[in-house]
Amino acid sequence: MATTTLNIQGMTCGGCVKSVTNALQREDGVSRVEVVLENGTATVDYDPAVTQPETLVAAIDDIGFEASV
Numbered sequence: 856m857a858t859t860t861l862n863i864q865g866m867t868c869g870g871c872v873k874s875v876t877n878a879l880q881r882e883d884g885v886s887r888v889e890v891v892l893e894n895g896t897a898t899v900d901y902d903p904a905v906t907q908p909e910t911l912v913a914a915i916d917d918i919g920f921e922a923s924v
């Protein structure tokens with residue numbers, strides 16, 4: 856298991872947090888997601904044999920937020 860913290864731009868409310876959390880939890884290999892609105896971050900526990908931070912960034916970009924590793 857690995858942990859990464861992603862930076863996310865564009866989150867403004869609890870609805871955004873929920874959207875980002877759901878998008879990350881849908882990804883294969885993700886076991887835990889903690890999104891912090893105030894920091895604009897998502898900390899994700901994931902299986903590096905299944906997914907990568909770049910894939911998680913793409914999942915966030917897909918729902919309209921700007922994410923980076």
Ligand SMILES: [Cu+2]
Nearest residue numbers: 867868870871
């Ligand atoms: Cu929002």
